[in-house]
Amino acid sequence: DAKTTQPPSMDCAEGRAANLPCNHSTISGNEYVYWYRQIHSQGPQYIIHGLKNNETNEMASLIITEDRKSSTLILPHATLRDTAVYYCIVLTGNQFYFGTGTSLTVIP
Amino acid sequence: DAGVTQSPTHLIKTRGQHVTLRCSPISGHKSVSWYQQVLGQGPQFIFQYYEKEERGRGNFPDRFSARQFPNYSSELNVNALLLGDSALYLCASSRTVVLETQYFGPGTRLLVL
Numbered sequence: 001d002a003k004t005t006q007p008p009s010m011d012c013a014e015g016r017a018a019n020l021p022c023n024h025s026t027i028s029g030n031e032y033v034y035w036y037r038q039i040h041s042q043g044p045q046y047i048i049h050g051l052k053n054n055e056t057n058e059m060a061s062l063i064i065t066e067d068r069k070s071s072t073l074i075l076p077h078a079t080l081r082d083t084a085v086y087y088c089i090v091l092t093g094n095q096f097y098f099g100t101g102t103s104l105t106v107i108p
Numbered sequence: 109d110a111g112v113t114q115s116p117t118h119l120i121k122t123r124g125q126h127v128t129l130r131c132s133p134i135s136g137h138k139s140v141s142w143y144q145q146v147l148g149q150g151p152q153f154i155f156q157y158y159e160k161e162e163r164g165r166g167n168f169p170d171r172f173s174a175r176q177f178p179n180y181s182s183e184l185n186v187n188a189l190l191l192g193d194s195a196l197y198l199c200a201s202s203r204t205v206v207l208e209t210q211y212f213g214p215g216t217r218l219l220v221l
Contacts, residue, residue, distance in 0.1 A: 032207060043112070043198055043212035044151065087150055094205045095141070095164050098150030 003027065003090040009103040012082075018075040020102050022088030025069045032091040033064060035073045037084040038101070044087065047073065078106045110135070112201050112213035120219045121189050129184045129216045133201030139163070140182040141210060142174055143198040151198055157182055158205045186218075194220045 005023040012018040024033060032051050036044040048055055048062045050071070055062045061074040075082055087101040113132045121127050133140050139158040143151035156164035157176035176182045180201075186193055196217050200210035 034209070036212075041145075041196060041215070041217075043200075043214045046209055046211060049209065091207060093164070094156055094208075095153050095166075096151075096200075096210060097153065098143075100148075100150050 003092065003097065004088045004099050006086075006088050006099060006102045008100065009105070011105050011107055012075075012078045014080060014106050014108050015077055018073075018078040018082065018104060018106070020073040020075075020086050020088075020104065021070065022072070023070045024088070024090050027068050027090050029068075033062070033068075033071050034089040034091055034096065035060070035062065036087045036089065036098075037082075038087065039081075039084040044098075047086075049091075078104075080106050080108065082106050112199055112211055114197075114199050114213040114216050116216060117214070118217045118219075120221065122221050123189055123191060125189050125220075126185065126187050127189060127218060129186075129197050129199075129218075131182045131184070131199030131201075131213060133180050133182070133199075134211055137201035137203050137211075138180050139202045139205045139208065140176055140180065141200045141202070142182070142184045143200065143212075144168070145196040145198060145215070146192075146194070154184070156205065163205050189220045191220050194218060 034049040035047040064071045085101040141156040142154040145151040153166040155174045196215045202208035
């Protein structure tokens with residue numbers, strides 16, 4: 001079962017930062033937080049992951065709270081191509097358990 | 109570099125038939141996982157294989173089986189198809205099994221009539 005809670009949908013204006021929240025209040029100390037996105041029934045695309053520290057790559061930034069009970073994925077300058085379903089996942093053992101994700105719509 | 113590849117891309121079967129889906133992992137990846145995604149839901153874990161051995165199984169009936177070959181490619185088999193098996197079947201590969209990022213293929217869209 002998914003160990004995360006995400007809002008079902010969000011809108012963001014093109015060019016603005018998209019901030020996608022995720023709650024994972026039951027996360028254990030050695031469990032990673034992963035983010036994937038899925039564009040129109042294509043295969044999920046890896047975005048970023050982290051354990052305790054904030055992480056940044058060419059796609060996004062991941063902010064994890066100090067108590068690790070929640071995190072935020074930040075897309076710094078959203079484009080129309082960022083419209084997708086975003087999944088926040090806690091890696092439990094070897095397997096990924098997906099929830100229903102957040103459907104992000106970037107508006108022109 | 110080639111990503112994860114899956115075949116076929118689309119498939120139509122009738123109830124009671126059998127289906128085999130195929131997956132080739134990223135070069136150098138030794139683990140393959142299979143997921144089922146029905147419309148409107150997130151992917152659900154079915155199997156994970158590493159070095160030809162099953163390392164994890166989700167809550168799916170015995171009609172679902174899989175195997176991994178020496179070249180690390182994998183097959184997912186589903187027997188006695190039901191209408192509810194209609195879904196997007198995703199394959200993901202990773203280098204190993206422990207705390208590894210998984211990279212997904214484009215999926216096989218199965219329709220059972």
